[in-house]
Amino acid sequence: SLESNFHLMSKVNVNGPKTDAAWMALKEATKTQSQDTRWNFETKFVVKCGDTECSVSRLAGAGTMEALKQVVPEVLKASG
Numbered sequence: 001s002l003e004s005n006f007h008l009m010s011k012v013n014v015n016g017p018k019t020d021a022a023w024m025a026l027k028e029a030t031k032t033q034s035q036d037t038r039w040n041f042e043t044k045f046v047v048k049c050g051d052t053e054c055s056v057s058r059l060a061g062a063g064t065m066e067a068l069k070q071v072v073p074e075v076l077k078a079s080g
Contacts, residue, residue: 014043029056044068046075 012020014037019027026045027033037043044059057075059068 026056026058029054030058032058035060046072048076 009020009022012023014020014023023037024033026047027035030045042061046057046059048055057078059071059075
């Protein structure tokens with residue numbers, strides 16, 4: 001069986017006036033609230049938290065899991 005060590009969300013709105021609060025917070029953190037998400041699996045947010053604050057990066061169209069594995073270390077390094 002597959003297990004996750006993170007919270008999975010139920011189906012929510014990711015665009016428009018009924019955008020889910022979590023998605024809105026991620027869009028606001030990346031200053032991309034005016035950018036619609038074409039498909040919720042197409043857009044990924046990488047959140048890296050320190051002791052007092054978090055940095056958030058938006059990755060749109062990262063594609064396959066292999067492509068994501070290549071880009072995430074660079075994003076984490078750049079976010080400090």
